[in-house]
Amino acid sequence: MKVNDDKIEIDGIDKEILRFLMEDARKPILEIARKIGISGAAIHQRLRKLEQSGLIAGSKFIINPKVLGYTTMAFIGIYLDKAMRNPEAVKQLRKIPEVLECHYTTGNWSILAKIICKDNEHLMNLLNHKIQSIEGVSRTETFISLAQQIDRQISI
């Protein structure tokens, strides 16, 4: 899909529509229409515009990992050997389903990853057997999330 990164005009009505759908992607359009006093057709027109602008990147069902027994979230700072090409390490990380996010970062590490595990033992096995064994990974630093207090998107 083409993305126009420039000249996006978002008015207050667009924001109201988006705020509803960012909370619940399946909220009925006609219900939103009634709440903000606009026709359903107008909402559809605006949503098409917002999709074409690239502002709406899609929609997702959100899964609660705790219900599947995944109760341990952690951030892993990864040191890579200078010789190692970072993309190869990322390719290996992508194969590990527990890795939810992976960023090239400034600062101490080459890569910062966010991972989800069932428990501390699972986390330890992941670190020792899967992440540490990636070629080029020299060292890792682990920060376990004891509790996530904020989880949201950009405010519009």
Next chain:
Amino acid sequence: MKVNDDKIEIDGIDKEILRFLMEDARKPILEIARKIGISGAAIHQRLRKLEQSGLIAGSKFIINPKVLGYTTMAFIGIYLDKAMRNPEAVKQLRKIPEVLECHYTTGNWSILAKIICKDNEHLMNLLNHKIQSIEGVSRTETFISLAQQIDRQISI
């Protein structure tokens, strides 16, 4: 909504349904029904079960912050004074819309936050004027995300 954290049975059909909807929350149920060879009513029954189990935590439209000019993501490790009650700091962080995630973590910091900014200047202002000025924050360490390579949910 009540959440049953135990005795959740997810079979292969549930997983197929969820995989579709985790990619696109507005994918037509009947389209999913046709693809996996089951009736629409059966999908609805399973979705009700999955919602009641708490596994489905909701659905969201995903907004692309870049289109709004937010191009700089960063992780901030926050050191808090021992005397400071952490919840008060979180309360202040919650008021800062640029803060997308906030975790109590093991390790060096008290808190690890993920934030989104328009640019480095915006990030600097946020750090100097909003985060550093929170009572109890003694020091911060900033890791700018140069590129996010992986962004996904738990695999089911």
Next chain:
DNA sequence: CGTGAAATCGATTCCAC
């Protein structure tokens, strides 16, 4: 568990205004 049908409502597009 599953189905198919009915009923009601929403989604989506199109069009005339």
Next chain:
DNA sequence: GTGGAATCGATTTCACG
């Protein structure tokens, strides 16, 4: 922007297997 028409999907309910 609007409303109406048309077509399709969403959702629930139900009788049935």
